[in-house]
Amino acid sequence: MEFLIWGALPYAVAVMLISGLIWRYRYDQFGWTTRSSELLESKVLKVASPLFHFAILVVLMGHLVGLLIPMAVTNWLGIDNHDYHRGALIGGGFAGICLVVGLVLLLWRRSTKGAVLRATTTNDKIMYLVLATVIGLGLVATLTGGIGPGGEE
Template identity: 50%
Template sequence: MSATTTLLWVVFPYVSMAVFVVGLVWRYRYDKFGWTTRSSELYEKTLLRLGSPLFHFGIIFVALGHFMGLLIPKDWTEAVGFREVAYHFIATYMGSVAGLMTLVGLVLLIYRRRVTGPVFLATTRVDKFMYVMLAIPILLGMWATVQTQILGEAHGYDYRETISPWLRSLFYFQPMPELMADVPLPFKLHIAAAFLLFMIWPFTRLVHAFSAPVQYSTRPYIVYRSREESHATGSRDPRRGWEPSVAPRERRRRTSTNT
């Protein structure tokens, strides 16, 4: 086994995932206010309402497909009656639809950022770099699917015999880079681009993917009280459990009277 193979399929993935994990921890501890998407919805909504759902729903289905194909062993799916023909059909054609949704959504979002003045001005250099690094693995993944799975052999390339066990071997800390030797070039480029994306992930707005409004349903209500005297002394009776607020001028008058 050559040093290049070890560097590409052992060292590089581990370095990428280490930067990914450490970067997320660092970003959360020292840049919580920057842990945001910096939403630009106020500037433009029409293209956003079309492109954002296409991209996000597409990428979710793509992620689920990758999880099933890469992390779940082939023997497990066959043991429950999920044969290779059915898996190939779902992974290839339904995966292609999800990938196309993702790509179209991303193109619309990039187009929106370029042609909408305020959105373009709010786009940083890091954002531009992120969009490029995000588009590359998506395009390479589509290329790999079309060339090897749709236009290739009858049943396509069975990456669950090579790429999947190689990836799982990294998590077991027993890497088997020799499995990547005969993998088609489009898949190799797609994997390398994906690990590059993971390396820059913590330092971009992509961190919002790990945000969830867990405390939203349990947080206390925010009480708004009017400062207008008309609201405090109106004819309508206050609701049970609530007291009308006293306007600052009225409160000062009462205080001076008591003293």
């Protein structure tokens, strides 16, 4: 079971991602649009959007670094397992909190600005629910699963 979750599943997800991107590019390039709401309200958007997008890029880069850099390299650099996990916990926790703040600001903007709310579709609501769930679960896992109360991993 452990091999299935940590060995096979990540590759299956990567294949699904690449296949989906190819399918969308070939058959449904213009099926979804962003329907920009920037013209409807931009004060909150100027803060919330960069915060959210930079934070999600940091989270993505953290995952890529964690997955692509082998333990032999970190050991060669003199980074032991404890320091590696502590750095991931601190960096990932900070990026996750910034991500949540950005998402909350975007959701607040979408729900309180009349013109933006009227432009919100059911797909937008489902996307925000899924996004908030994934971000919330990831942040909880990061903040509760990294290092135990006694400092052990």
